Amino acid sequence: MNQDLARQFLFDMSLARAFEQASAQQYSEGKIGGFLHLYPGEEAVAVGVLRAADPGDYVVSTYREHVHALVRGIPAREVMAELFGRSTGCSGGYGGSMHLFDIGRRFLGGYAIVGETFPVAIGAGYWLRMREQSEAVVCFFGDGAANQGTFHESLNMAALWELPVLFVCENNRYQIGTEIHRHSALTEVHRRACAYGMDAERVDGMDVVAVYEATDAALRHVHAGNGPYLLECETYRYRGHSMADSGAYRPEAELAEERGRDPVSGFRDRALKQGWLDERQASQIESEADAAVQDAVQFADASPAPDDLQANVYSNPLDLYKGRP
Amino acid sequence: MSPRQHNDQAGRIAPAQAREELMVWEALNIALDREMDADDSVFLLGEDVGLYGGSYRVSQGLLAKYGEWRVRDTPISEGSFTGLGVGAALVGGRPIIEIMTVNFSLLALDALVNMAAKLRYMSGGQLRVPLVARMPGGVAHQLAAQHSQRLEQMLMNVPGLRVVAPGTPQDSYWHMRQAVRTDDPIVILEHELLYFHKGPFDPDAKPPPMHSAAIRRHGTQATVIAWHRMVEVALEAAERLAADGIEIEVIDLRSLRPIDLPTLQASVRRTGCALVVEEDVRFAGAGAEIAAALGERCFGDLNQPVRRLGAADAPTPYEAGLESASIPDLTAVVNAVRMMLGS
Numbered sequence: 001m002n003q004d005l006a007r008q009f010l011f012d013m014s015l016a017r018a019f020e021q022a023s024a025q026q027y028s029e030g031k032i033g034g035f036l037h038l039y040p041g042e043e044a045v046a047v048g049v050l051r052a053a054d055p056g057d058y059v060v061s062t063y064r065e066h067v068h069a070l071v072r073g074i075p076a077r078e079v080m081a082e083l084f085g086r087s088t089g090c091s092g093g094y095g096g097s098m099h100l101f102d103i104g105r106r107f108l109g110g111y112a113i114v115g116e117t118f119p120v121a122i123g124a125g126y127w128l129r130m131r132e133q134s135e136a137v138v139c140f141f142g143d144g145a146a147n148q149g150t151f152h153e154s155l156n157m158a159a160l161w162e163l164p165v166l167f168v169c170e171n172n173r174y175q176i177g178t179e180i181h182r183h184s185a186l187t188e189v190h191r192r193a194c195a196y197g198m199d200a201e202r203v204d205g206m207d208v209v210a211v212y213e214a215t216d217a218a219l220r221h222v223h224a225g226n227g228p229y230l231l232e233c234e235t236y237r238y239r240g241h242s243m244a245d246s247g248a249y250r251p252e253a254e255l256a257e258e259r260g261r262d263p264v265s266g267f268r269d270r271a272l273k274q275g276w277l278d279e280r281q282a283s284q285i286e287s288e289a290d291a292a293v294q295d296a297v298q299f300a301d302a303s304p305a306p307d308d309l310q311a312n313v314y315s316n317p318l319d320l321y322k323g324r325p
Numbered sequence: 326m327s328p329r330q331h332n333d334q335a336g337r338i339a340p341a342q343a344r345e346e347l348m349v350w351e352a353l354n355i356a357l358d359r360e361m362d363a364d365d366s367v368f369l370l371g372e373d374v375g376l377y378g379g380s381y382r383v384s385q386g387l388l389a390k391y392g393e394w395r396v397r398d399t400p401i402s403e404g405s406f407t408g409l410g411v412g413a414a415l416v417g418g419r420p421i422i423e424i425m426t427v428n429f430s431l432l433a434l435d436a437l438v439n440m441a442a443k444l445r446y447m448s449g450g451q452l453r454v455p456l457v458a459r460m461p462g463g464v465a466h467q468l469a470a471q472h473s474q475r476l477e478q479m480l481m482n483v484p485g486l487r488v489v490a491p492g493t494p495q496d497s498y499w500h501m502r503q504a505v506r507t508d509d510p511i512v513i514l515e516h517e518l519l520y521f522h523k524g525p526f527d528p529d530a531k532p533p534p535m536h537s538a539a540i541r542r543h544g545t546q547a548t549v550i551a552w553h554r555m556v557e558v559a560l561e562a563a564e565r566l567a568a569d570g571i572e573i574e575v576i577d578l579r580s581l582r583p584i585d586l587p588t589l590q591a592s593v594r595r596t597g598c599a600l601v602v603e604e605d606v607r608f609a610g611a612g613a614e615i616a617a618a619l620g621e622r623c624f625g626d627l628n629q630p631v632r633r634l635g636a637a638d639a640p641t642p643y644e645a646g647l648e649s650a651s652i653p654d655l656t657a658v659v660n661a662v663r664m665m666l667g668s
Contacts, residue, residue: 058416092449101448108415109448113439119405120440123412123420130368130394130418153405160400312450313484315508 001209006276007285008051009208013043013264014289016067019076022293023066023083027243031301032083035112036097037064041206041238044263045170046071048211049138049233052219056106056135058128060121063098063112064170068140072107074100076296086303093306115148117141118167122154125163125228136164136222144175146189155228159196162227166218167193169232170205176241177249190232198228205233206263209270235263338386347526349519352494353383355528356501357421361391364419367505370397370406371423371459380425381461381520407433407458411440411510414456419505427462427514428474441510442485456510457501463554463604464652465517470640473648475605480512481582481614487511488582489535490552494524496539496579499532507535514581516553538585540592544572547598547662550589550615552578555602555653562658573662581611589615590623597628598665604652607635634661 020038027036039046042064050059050071061068069079074090082089083097090102091110098112108124111117121139128135145151146169158165169189173180180187193200199221203214211233218229236258240247247255271277277285338358347355361367368391369384375398378385388396399406403424410420424430430437437458444452464473480488487509491500497515504511533539541556542563549559556577563573574592578584593599599619601612616631634653642648 060412089449091447091451094449095447099447101444101451103415103448103451108412108452109444111440113435116408116435116440119408119436120412120415122405123409123414123418124416125412126409127413127416127418150405150408153400153402154409156400157402157405157409306449312446312448314487315445315453 001274001276003276005051006271007281009047009267010271010277010282011285011289012047012051012071013208013267014286015070015076015292016043016046017264018290018293019066019070019079019296022080022297024243026083026297032097033085034096034098035063036083036243037241038239038243039064039067039237041258041263042170042172042235043067044208044211044267045168045205045233045235048208049168049215049231052212052215053138054135054219057219058106058108058124058135058137060108060117060124060137060139061100061110062114062117062140062142062145064142065100065110065140066097069100069102069107072102073105074102074107076292077299080296081300081303084300084303085305086300087306088299088303094312114142114145115150117145118148118150118154121165121167122158122163125158125165126161129161129163134223136166136219138166138168140168140170142175143169143171143173143180143189144183146192147184155193155196155198155230158228159198162225164222164225165228166215166222167228167230168215169230170235171232172235172237174237174241174250177245188232190230193230198230199226200230200232202232202234205235206261206266208263208267338390345525346523347494348521348523349494349497349515350382350521352498352526353501353515354385356498357384357387358390360502360505361387361395364505365395366417367419367421368395368397369421369423370399370410372399372401372425374398374423379423381517383459383520384423403429403432404435407436408440410456410458411436411444411454414454415444415452419455421457421459421505423459425461426472426517427460427476428472430458430460430476433458434479437480437486437510437512438483442483445509446485453508454510455508457504457513458510459513459515461515461517461520463516463518464636464641464648467643467645467648469643473641475603475636477514477581477603477605477611478609481611485510486582487536487580488514489580490514491579492516492519492553492556492577494526495530498526498528500535500579503532503535514553518554536580536583536585538579538588539577540574540588541577542573542575544574544596546571546596547573547600547665548576548589548592548596549573549600549602549658549662550576550578551602552581553604555604558653558655559602559658561655562662565655565659566662569668571662571666571668584615584618586618586622589619593619593623594626597626599627599631600658600661600665601631601633602653602658603633603635605635606638607633608638610635629665632661632665634658
């Protein structure tokens with residue numbers, strides 16, 4: 001750990017927390033529509049994993065991906081504008097909360113159907129391997145996705161062809177409202193990788209330093225051409241599955257216990273204690289993050305809506321359909 | 326399920342020089358070879374496309390020429406290897422996936438419908454998905470209900486996909502080559518009974534636009550619209566009717582999304598009468614869309630409603646006689662035209 005990294009971690013996690021709080025607020029005010037899946041509690045995973053990844057690595061994400069997008073470097077303005085459905089959003093207002101994309105930053109989405117991330121990731125990995133390129137693919141998924149057929153199909157192919165893919169399980173123990181002991185015969189997701197001879201490991205997903213170090217080691221394995229790797233991060237989401245879900249199915253004691261090991265305040269305390277940051281520096285970082293989020297909301301609110309319903313359905317207009325009633 | 330009994334790994338790619346006659350599988354094979362040779366981002370994957378050479382020989386010889394990274398035998402995992410194609414397409418590849426039969430494409434529909442067809446749109450135009458999905462299908466020789474489907478209508482209903490249905494060696498070649506160079510996901514429907522049909526072939530002829538229809542026979546009294554094997558049924562019917570002095574126009578649609586309505590409209594304007602013949606189930610089938618579109622656009626030119634012939638509203642039976650009876654045949658087309666013309 002060094003001071004720059006500590007500063008980065010605290011900024012990323014503060015930005016993430018503030019961004020998601022602002023999103024919830026804007027959703028309540030009707031500025032954001034559709035489904036909105038928020039990330040508080042899980043910040044250490046996105047930050048630890050993506051700060052360990054190289055800028056050249058591809059990232060494939062799920063429908064709970066605002067923070068992945070932010071840490072990847074997509075400006076908060078563009079992410080918030082996308083939630084608002086504005087043309088300045090990172091998907092032009094056509095994707096929304098669940099479909100954030102930024103090909104320039106190698107951020108490949110944004111998939112709203114559980115289990116879709118695996119084949120996309122092995123596809124990018126196949127291409128990299130076929131072209132003998134050195135980059136890797138980081139593929140996020142939740143504990144619920146481990147029960148989809150594509151998980152097993154894709155892990156099999158990834159291991160069989162030694163594809164450069166790091167599978168990152170964000171195990172928050174709930175598949176919407178179904179607790180992991182009620183949805184999985186084997187609740188330790190990393191152990192499933194052994195079925196395909198894939199190296200795997202479990203890490204405390206509430207500890208950003210642990211996630212960062214584990215990812216760094218895992219990606220070194222992948223980048224060195226040793227094939228795929230599966231990293232299971234044990235984490236927790238404080239909110240319900242989406243804004244439509246109060247999360248009332250969870251015991252209050254469980255929630256309180258998880259809040260007690262909050263990844264953001266936990267890291268802040270540790271950084272102060274270790275002397276990586278002082279109080280003044282930490283407060284200033286948090287203020288910067290808050291300001292960036294406020295700016296993003298104002299930017300989104302002032303941005304125009306997209307106006308072309310037919311844009312980008314095809315690469316070029318199918319002219320046979322032009323000018324029809 | 327395969328017409329091939331033996332592994333033919335020593336098989337060579339069909340020679341690419343112009344020949345008068347070629348089989349559909351050979352034309353596809355030459356098209357794949359030419360595209361893979363021209364662009365090293367083109368690669369092929371699917372079940373048994375490599376060492377085995379493809380269930381219908383379409384990829385014969387390509388593994389030996391291009392190696393296993395560009396001609397990849399996959400596990401039986403349609404949902405994921407189709408999605409693999411999508412992922413590779415997003416980052417610069419031009420994958421061609423073979424789904425062994427259209428029936429198995431149902432396992433890949435998430436990748437095709439939810440992913441491939443939507444990623445360009447919902448990324449605001451950032452992503453491109455130059456993915457080709459080849460699917461043999463149709464009613465072949467007693468393959469029974471799970472191996473005899475035609476799923477045109479399901480794929481046609483998806484904005485973002487292109488769907489073509491080549492029926493001749495020449496069209497198969499053109500469609501394949503144009504599809505590989507298209508930046509959108511495209512489904513090539515191939516008919517299992519046509520792979521071993523011979524037809525004229527000239528690899529150097531100028532191709533027609535991928536989505537244009539072709540008039541296979543000119544006529545004045547009725548327009549018959551078909552694709553794949555039903556074109557040949559319609560052409561046989563035209564011969565039979567011509568003997569009685571009835572001249573029908575036979576149009577090979579060639580593309581199902583988009584549909585070349587200008588060509589259909591122009592024909593209907595001349596004949597005033599249209600019949601769609603499809604092998605797909607008639608109920609809510611492709612013909613329903615064509616009939617409705619012509620009804621909306623050519624009402625004043627039509628002297629009666631557009632008629633449709635299609636498959637029975639039942640799964641395809643195994644028994645040979647029933648199987649034949651389940652889809653339109655020569656007699657059905659002849660009778661339908663006669664009824665429409667009141668003769």
